[in-house]
Amino acid sequence: MSLRRLARSLGSLAVALGVAFSLPATADAASTVRQEPPLVIEKTVNTPTPFSQGQIVTYTLVASNSEFATPSGSVIVGDSPAGPGLFILDLEGTNWDCGGSCTYTGPALEAGADYPPITVTAEVAESAPSEVCNTGFVGTAGGGVTDEDTVCSPVTQGPPADPAELSITKAHSGGFSQGGTGTYTLTVSNASGAGPTEGTVTVTDTLPAGVTYSNATGNGWSCSQASGTVTCTRSDELEPGASYPPITLTVNVTPSAACSFTNSATVSGGGSQSDTASDATTVSGGTCNGGNGGNGGGGSILPINLNGIFTMFNNISTSNNINSPGAGNTTTQNFTNTTN
Known part of the structure; x- marks a missing residue:
């Protein structure tokens, strides 16, 4: 007792x-x-x-x-x-x-x-x-x-635990064109020798001008979008040397988008300092690559050699206006065909 x-x-x-x-x-x-x-x-x-x-x-x-x-x-x-x-x-x-x-x-x-x-x-x-x-x-x-x-x-009392050390990579796949869509892949990793994550990990991507949100998915990630800022979160522990499943971010490229822009994403939380990755993207089509989207900047389809087309006429001077498809440029070609 x-x-x-x-x-x-x-x-x-x-x-x-x-x-x-x-x-x-x-x-x-x-x-x-x-x-x-x-x-x-x-x-x-x-x-x-x-x-x-x-x-x-x-x-x-x-x-x-x-x-x-x-x-x-x-x-x-x-x-x-x-x-x-x-x-x-x-x-x-x-x-x-x-x-x-x-x-x-x-x-x-x-x-x-x-x-x-x-x-x-x-x-x-x-x-x-x-x-x-x-x-x-x-x-x-x-x-x-x-x-x-x-x-x-x-x-x-043990020594303080090593903090997590998160990093993020960002890359695009396929071609981006004005009026089309594009895809980014964002991957969050924890450094070898660091500690595991603790608490919520957040990935933030603020889309540049000329790009709008379409969709964001990733196994285990909860993603949303507000005013052009995409936010994805999760709270499960990430061990040192490991990576979370990637986030696939699909965007719309507006017809007036710049011919090149840089998109950046940041990872924060989890007991780690934040990290940012950027991806420079080149846009094709439309007004890019020397064109103007079919509004006359793509170059005239002229000059066209019309010599010999009207062989049955003599001393005829013709002004022929031919436009590029969907364009407003006008090219005038005068020609004379003389028969004896």
Whole structure:
């Protein structure tokens, strides 16, 4: 029997016999032995200490009826952190129905009897302080908490984890032409020797003038677009030396787009510094490559040699206007055919 439970038992016995213990001289002389509640709880640490940051640890909770009392109502046991750095993952025990707390479902117990033990599984946070504490408590439905027991354990402080080191590459495929479409591929990678990502990773691409959004997809990525800015996010961990599945960004090239432009994308978050990649794109067709989109800048289809076409006419001067297809340029050619 632990010292804590032994003290409780002696206190209950003293109440039953009408005896008060003499307190040490340093104790409050006004203190008296109180009667134990109907339910008491004891908490022990199963995992050797000190804990390590990021470690999974377990505790045992044992609820008991007091030596001379039995509870009324359903018995409820729970456990909660008593400070930062510890997360309760699971509670489990025979004849206990456990979720956030545990309700006893077994047969009624006599005074002084122990309920089946409950195992508490917890995780020490990666950023846990030098000590973590948590409290086990017991009570009855509608009657509130009757007893609690807090345990604190030391934690070894490890060196800070290496941060992630993200980079992004951006490239286009196929030809971009005025009035057509184009495709970019964006790939996010984590450097070898860096740490894994933590939290949300975000890729942002602000489209240049003359380019509009069509679609963005990538396995595991959630993508959206607003006012010409494409945003893709994900929160799963990326290990060092690995890459996320690529993002495929499809854009529309307007008929008035410049004949060359640069598109840039940035990756941020995940515990890493941000990184930016750019792709210079050349546009063909339309007014590009020496043309003007069929509005006369593509060059006249003239000169055309018409000599000898009208051989049956003599001394005829003809002004022939021939336009390029869809163009407004006019070329005048005068010719004379003389027969003897």
